[in-house]
Amino acid sequence: xxxxxLATATLQIAxxxxxxxxxxxxxxxxxxxxxxxxxxxxEIVVINxxxxxxxxxxxxxxxxxxxxxxxxxxxxxxIIGLPGDRIAIDKGRVTVNxxxxxxxxxxxPDGRTFAQVTVPKGALYVLGDNRAxxxxxxxxxxxxxxxxxxxxxxxxxxxxxxxxx
Numbered sequence: 001x002x003x004x005x006l007a008t009a010t011l012q013i014a015x016x017x018x019x020x021x022x023x024x025x026x027x028x029x030x031x032x033x034x035x036x037x038x039x040x041x042x043e044i045v046v047i048n049x050x051x052x053x054x055x056x057x058x059x060x061x062x063x064x065x066x067x068x069x070x071x072x073x074x075x076x077x078x079i080i081g082l083p084g085d086r087i088a089i090d091k092g093r094v095t096v097n098x099x100x101x102x103x104x105x106x107x108x109p110d111g112r113t114f115a116q117v118t119v120p121k122g123a124l125y126v127l128g129d130n131r132a133x134x135x136x137x138x139x140x141x142x143x144x145x146x147x148x149x150x151x152x153x154x155x156x157x158x159x160x161x162x163x164x165x
Contacts, residue, residue, distance in 0.1 A: 027156065034128030034135065035062070035076055037107055043155050045076065051151035057082065057124060059096070062152040065126075065143050076152055077136055077143075078105070081117075081125030088116040089138065092131065108132040124148070 030043045039045060039062075047064045057063060057079050067075045081087040086097050092111040094101040110131035119125050123142035128134025137143065 030076060031073075033133045034130050035078075036130040036133075038062075038105060038129050039076060039152075039155065045155050046153045047150040048153050049150040052145070052148060057145070057148065057151075063124075063126070063143075064149040064152060065147045066149065067140075067143070067147070074149065075126075075135075077126035077128050077134070079124050080127050080137070081119040083119050083121045083123060085119045085125065086116055087119065087125050089114040094127070105129045106131055110134075112138075114138050122146070 027044050027046055030039050030041055030045060032041055045064070059079055059082060061079050062076060063079060064074055064076050067073060080094060080101065081096060088095045090113050092109045092113075094103065106129055108130045117125070119142060122145050124145060125137045126143050127136045127138065
């Protein structure tokens with residue numbers, strides 16, 4: 001392959017990536033420990049803003065959404081409950097529709113109990129992976145699906161976190 005052909009192809013790919021980032025992706029910087037150890041404070045995460053225009057959210061996905069408590073900001077949490085799901089938390093153990101939820105991503109549990117709730121239509125129930133230090137649906141309720149910015153894909157900064165979530 002001739003070096004000019006390679007350079008042209010590389011430039012075209014770079015331009016396509018820049019356009020995708022500009023129009024279909026967001027890159028918020030995470031502030032806080034609620035998703036630790038999977039997403040660290042200060043980490044920059046790529047969010048696919050088109051993910052839910054063509055598909056539906058599913059349990060276990062990590063999403064970014066607008067939240068207004070106490071001031072407007074972007075939160076990143078994991079989807080635990082979908083519309084119609086009954087969510088209960090007993091001494092830190094989450095059940096969905098009466099079945100225990102397998103949560104290998106939770107490294108810092110919270111042993112508290114919360115009343116059972118049913119996720120309404122058009123809403124999601126979200127929790128941080130670091131249950132001991134997360135401001136989430138246990139405290140302020142559901143996330144409306146129209147507040148969701150998109151699906152978290154991977155980290156890009158710092159470089160040692162590149163590609164991980």
